[in-house]
Every structure is written in C-alpha cells, then in structure tokens.
Amino acid sequence: MGTDGSAWIVSRTARAPSNIAVIKYWGKRDEDLILPLNSSISVTLDPNDLSATTTVSTSPDFDADRLWLNDKEVSLSSHRYVSCLKELRDRATDVKDEKTGIVITKEDWKHLKLHIVSKNNFPTAAGLASSAAGFACLVFTVAELMGIKESFPGELSTIARRGSGSACRSLHGGFVKWEMGKRADGKDSIAVPLAEHHEWDDLRIVICVVSSRQKEVSSTSGMQESVQTSPLLHYRAKEVVPKRITEMEEALSKRDFSSFAKLTCADSNQFHATCLDTSPPIFYMNDTSRRIIGLVERWNKSEGSPQAAYTFDAGPNAVIFVPQKSGGALLHRLLYEFPPPEGMNLSSYVVGSTELLEALGIDKLEDIRSLERPIESPKRDEGHGELAYLICTRPGNGASLCE
Ligand SMILES: Nc1ncnc2c1ncn2[C@@H]1O[C@H](COP(=O)(O)OP(=O)(O)OP(=O)(O)O)[C@@H](O)[C@H]1O
Numbered sequence: 001m002g003t004d005g006s007a008w009i010v011s012r013t014a015r016a017p018s019n020i021a022v023i024k025y026w027g028k029r030d031e032d033l034i035l036p037l038n039s040s041i042s043v044t045l046d047p048n049d050l051s052a053t054t055t056v057s058t059s060p061d062f063d064a065d066r067l068w069l070n071d072k073e074v075s076l077s078s079h080r081y082v083s084c085l086k087e088l089r090d091r092a093t094d095v096k097d098e099k100t101g102i103v104i105t106k107e108d109w110k111h112l113k114l115h116i117v118s119k120n121n122f123p124t125a126a127g128l129a130s131s132a133a134g135f136a137c138l139v140f141t142v143a144e145l146m147g148i149k150e151s152f153p154g155e156l157s158t159i160a161r162r163g164s165g166s167a168c169r170s171l172h173g174g175f176v177k178w179e180m181g182k183r184a185d186g187k188d189s190i191a192v193p194l195a196e197h198h199e200w201d202d203l204r205i206v207i208c209v210v211s212s213r214q215k216e217v218s219s220t221s222g223m224q225e226s227v228q229t230s231p232l233l234h235y236r237a238k239e240v241v242p243k244r245i246t247e248m249e250e251a252l253s254k255r256d257f258s259s260f261a262k263l264t265c266a267d268s269n270q271f272h273a274t275c276l277d278t279s280p281p282i283f284y285m286n287d288t289s290r291r292i293i294g295l296v297e298r299w300n301k302s303e304g305s306p307q308a309a310y311t312f313d314a315g316p317n318a319v320i321f322v323p324q325k326s327g328g329a330l331l332h333r334l335l336y337e338f339p340p341p342e343g344m345n346l347s348s349y350v351v352g353s354t355e356l357l358e359a360l361g362i363d364k365l366e367d368i369r370s371l372e373r374p375i376e377s378p379k380r381d382e383g384h385g386e387l388a389y390l391i392c393t394r395p396g397n398g399a400s401l402c403e
C-alpha cells in the first residue's frame with residue numbers, strides 16, 4: 001500500500017537504440033545462453049532516428065507480467081522474455097521510489113508483476129534490428145526500476161544477450177564490441193564500448209530500406225542452419241573474424257576510414273557468402289541490394305579510395321557509412337539511381353536528418369529529376385520504386401533513462 005493507503009504504481013521509462021554490425025555475429029556455440037562463435041563489432045544508431053522507448057510499471061494490483069508493443073498486447077511467454085525477466089528478478093534490490101516514497105524490497109520483486117509498454121520509432125520486424133533495440137531497452141528499463149547495479153562490468157549486457165544476441169551491443173553508444181568470451185556460463189560474453197559516438201561525430205549513415213522484400217529466414221534459424229551445414233562459417237569464425245576484429249579495432253582507434261570501409265564491406269560480403277554456403281542456401285540480399293553494392297563499389301573505384309562502405313544484415317536493406325563531407329555526394333548517387341516512386345513526397349522518401357539533403361541543395365522532388373549524372377554512374381533508367389525510403393542518421397548514444 002502507498003503511504004495514504006491507496007494502491008500504488010511505480011514506473012521507469014528509458015530509450016535504447018538499434019545497432020548495425022560492421023563485423024558480423026553469425027552462429028552460436030550455446031543456443032540457450034546465446035553465446036556466439038565469434039566476437040562482433042557494431043555501431044549504435046542515433047536513438048532519435050531508430051530506437052525503442054519502454055515504460056515498465058509495477059503495482060500490487062497487477063496480476064501478471066504483460067507487454068504491449070506498438071499499442072498491441074503481445075505474449076511474454078517466449079523463452080527469451082522469460083529468461084531476461086528471470087535474470088533481472090534474481091538481481092533486484094531494495095528500492096525507495098523518490099516520487100512516491102514507496103519502498104519495494106528485494107523479496108517484494110519476486111511477487112510483483114510488471115506491465116511493459118514499448119514503442120519503436122521505426123518499423124518493427126522489418127530488418128532494422130528492432131529486436132536489438134527492444135530487448136536492450138526492456139533490460140535497461142527493468143534494471144533501473146529494480147535498482148540493479150552490475151556486480152561486474154557488462155553484467156546487464158549478459159542479460160540483454162539472452163533476449164537477442166545483438167541486443168547486448170545496444171546498451172552502449174558509439175562503436176561497441178561483443179566479446180565472445182570463453183566461459184561456459186557466458187559471464188565473459190559481454191558488450192564493451194570501443195569508441196564514444198562523439199569521437200565519430202563526422203560519420204554519417206544512410207539506411208536504404210528496400211521495398212520488395214523476399215521471404216526471409218529469421219536470423220535465429222538462419223544462423224542455426226549455417227552452423228550445421230556451412231564449412232565456411234566455421235573457417236570464418238575461427239580464422240577470419242579474430243584477425244578482422246583486431247584490424248577493425250585498430251582502424252577505429254586511428255580513425256582510419258579507409259581501413260574501416262574495406263573491413264566493413266569485406267565482412268558483410270563474407271557473411272552473405274556464408275549464407276550462400278548454407279544448405280539449403282539462404283539469400284538475404286536481392287537485386288536492389290546488389291545494385292547498391294555496385295553503386296558504392298563503382299564510386300570507390302572511380303575515386304581511387306573508399307568514399308563509402310556498405311553492410312547488409314539478414315535482409316535486403318543496405319546500411320551505408322560515409323564521412324560527413326561526402327554525405328551529399330552519396331545521397332546524390334542514391335537519388336540519381338533510385339529516384340522516389342511516383343507520387344511520393346520528398347519528406348517521406350528521405351527521412352531522419354535533413355542535413356544531407358541540405359548539403360545537396362535539394363528541397364523538392366523536381367530537384368531530384370534535375371540531378372546530374374555522377375561520372376561513374378550508368379545512364380539513369382526510369383525504373384522507380386525499388387527503394388521504399390532512405391533513413392539518414394549517424395552514430396548515437398546507448399540506452400538511457402527518459403525524464
Ligand atoms: N520495443 C520492443 N520491445 C520488446 N520487444 C521487441 C521490441 N521491438 C521488437 N521486439 C521483439 O523483436 C521481435 C522482432 O524481431 P525480428 O528479429 O523479427 O525483427 P527485427 O529485429 O526488426 O529485424 P532483423 O532481426 O531482421 O534486423 C518482435 O516480434 C518482438 O518480439
């Protein structure tokens with residue numbers, strides 16, 4: 001009961017971003033604890049453009065744990081939600097809520113139920129890693145509500161990892177490494193920050209959301225099939241990735257965009273080669289994805305050095321990295337080759353930050369039609385509608401409390 005005898009409610013709200021891997025996680029050595037076969041490195045995306053916001057409340061009136069995702073109730077019965085919530089309850093502490101004066105003891109948390117309300121500010125289950133943002137946010141918010149303090153660095157990331165492997169990296173901002181660890185209990189399989197987002201203040205990220213999506217195999221089952229059938233996956237995890245992780249860390253610490261770009265493209269391509277090496281083969285990229293690779297490769301070749309880097313997760317959407325000074329030139333090439341579908345507004349086609357549109361001097365659709373052909377681009381064919389839209393963003397902060 002509250003101090004005035006009425007039933008009480010205590011809540012916390014937090015926000016966590018999505019992330020995109022530049023050295024990919026693909027394959028588990030333990031399915032239950034979600035322990036990976038190799039370490040991975042990602043960049044956290046600006047939460048203003050791609051994040052989950054979650055409010056977790058508790059009250060003696062609640063009789064079950066419940067989750068509402070984007071205004072619809074969804075079941076919490078899946079093993080992944082169950083393990084995250086169990087790990088969090090095991091670590092709950094005595095908490096005094098500053099606003100209400102309510103005291104909740106460690107013992108109370110075993111019985112109190114949670115109502116979780118979450119919204120993503122970007123499409124859910126559309127290949128933009130909403131599960132990474134969602135699970136990182138859920139774990140971070142519940143930990144704040146239950147007053148959980150990490151007993152070793154990275155402990156919260158070991159819980160987010162149980163929701164979805166890639167979620168552990170979304171707790172931190174900037175560039176983040178998920179250390180694969182060696183222990184069987186997973187205590188050393190944690191996310192570690194490598195570089196703060198402001199150290200990469202001049203990096204821009206353009207996400208090309210591809211409209212015609214092929215039927216996909218989920219990351220979880222795709223990687224299971226690769227582990228079982230792809231010899232390339234095992235070679236990659238053992239021989240290639242450890243070296244690449246060291247090289248990527250070096251490129252990041254030297255702020256060497258050229259090495260960063262080469263490693264990022266090579267690792268994305270090898271991840272997709274691993275999918276093709278799986279039996280039956282998995283095709284995540286489609287013709288539009290390959291056209292985007294062609295656009296970036298041609299541009300890099302014509303300039304004689306990497307201007308931009310692409311990476312693709314388990315789907316056809318491209319994520320392109322570019323230094324701020326070349327951001328306008330990248331958008332020029334994308335809009336020239338992939339003009340918006342007929343009847344679409346510019347502001348619905350290029351979403352997120354307007355900085356690159358401004359750099360290019362575009363503020364209406366007609367400006368796109370009069371874009372000059374970049375020297376290395378093939379003649380524009382009039383095919384429209386191959387991209388659904390573009391999101392212009394940048395590296396950002398990790399999970400944080402709202403209010
Ligand atoms: N904000 C959220 N809070 C809690 N769970 C979420 C949230 N957003 C997504 N999820 C969980 O993640 C699932 C979607 O994950 P899924 O892997 O299918 O898509 P994705 O992560 O958006 O895309 P991809 O993995 O291909 O990049 C949802 O069905 C839900 O279980």
Ligand SMILES: C[C@@](O)(CCOP(=O)(O)OP(=O)(O)O)CC(=O)O
Pocket residue numbers: 020021023024025026034040131163164165166167219220221312313314
């Ligand atoms: C291609 C990837 O995006 C795979 C992400 O896989 P998930 O983290 O979605 O898989 P589960 O751990 O089974 O939930 C690469 C990456 O993010 O590193």
